[in-house]
Amino acid sequence: MPNQKPLKLIYFCHGVPGSEHDSVFLQDALPAGVELVAANxxxxxxxxxxACVRQFDEMTAGYEEAKVHLVGFSIGTMAAAHIAQARPERVAKLTLVSSAAPLTLGDFLPKTAGAPVFKIARSSPRLLTVLIVLQGLLFRMRPTVLLKGLFAKCGAQEKELIERPEVASVLQAGLANSLVRHHESYAAYLKAYVSDWSAILPDIRCPTELWHGAADTWTPSEMAWAIKEALPTDAQLHIVDRAEHYSTLQAFGNTLGEALRSSADYSSSEK
Known part of the structure; x- marks a missing residue:
């Protein structure tokens, strides 16, 4: 339990595949005094x-008085949305980055790089399990090969980012978390994601913003527009020119850090 209330509490929901280590894209940009809680x-x-709501309750139990800035990345959008809907009294703001929208909101799969996996998750849970096991074996033997294969069709900005050793290690940690240590939960998240969870979106009333890369191939920008239309509030949508999936998360982290540093009354806002 923390000794004092932080200036702000940010709760981060990572992508799937992924891990809590994805939060490094935010943590490295945050000023001192801002607390970041990243769930696995x-x-x-x-x-x-x-489970994501119970986990949120457990991990923020020491910050009962703090208002939370909730951030969901990629399929972490689904977790963040459920938390925002279930705990409106705790969430001051919701930010969805490279958001993965409910597939029932539009015909997204033709433009989605992970479409084959999502189709399998929809139609054949057994085949999904086999696929995850095979990917796990490949990761154990050739982690770099699997990582490069996942990003084979990404653009120059994303490739430059993932070729940095510190970023590659974060992405490999996410694959290990999903394909090796928690492969059953990974499958459960994929199956939950491809189900229809759009009904909770109209119940989210907190201020919301979306950040999406104009060149994102993992989650096409149509997903962000669909979420914006489904929310009852006038959510702000920021389209990041030339950015893709993780590069948008980095852009958001940098902008957030700059905004916090320039806000003189930050410690008293959103309380």
């Missing part, structure tokens, strides 16, 4: 849509 979503047991 896959470590929570049970239905992901309920």
């Amino acid at each position: 979503l896959l470590a929570a047991q049970g239905d992901p849509k309920e």
Whole structure:
């Protein structure tokens, strides 16, 4: 339990595949005095849509008085949305980065790089398990090969980012978390994601913003527009020119850090 209330509490929901280490894209940009709590979503047991809320309660239990800035990245959008809907009294703001929208909101799969996996998750849970096991074996033997294969069709900005050793290690940690340590939870998240969870979006009332890369091939920008239309509030949508999936997360982290440093009354805002 923390000794004093932080200037601000940011709660981060990583992508899937991924891990809590994805939060480095935010942590490295934050000024001193800002607390970042990053959950390992896959470590929570049970239905992901309920487990993420229980995990949020447990990990923020020491900050009862703090208002939370909730950040969801990629499929972490689903977790963040469920938390915002279930705990409106705790969430001051919701930010969705490279957001993965419910597939029932549009015909997104033709433009989505992970479409084959999502189709398998929809139609054949057994085949999904086999696929994850095979990917896990490949990762154990040739982690770099699997990582490069996942980003084979990304653009120049994303390739430059993932070729940095410190970023590659974060991405490999996410693959190890998903394909090796928590492969059953990984499968459960994929199956939960491809189900229809759009009904919770109209219940999210907190201020919301979306950040999306104009060149994102993992989650096409149509997903961000669909979420914006489904929310009852006038959510702000920031389209980042030339950015893709992780490069948008980095751009958001840098902008957030700059905004916090320039806000003289930050410690008293959103309380």
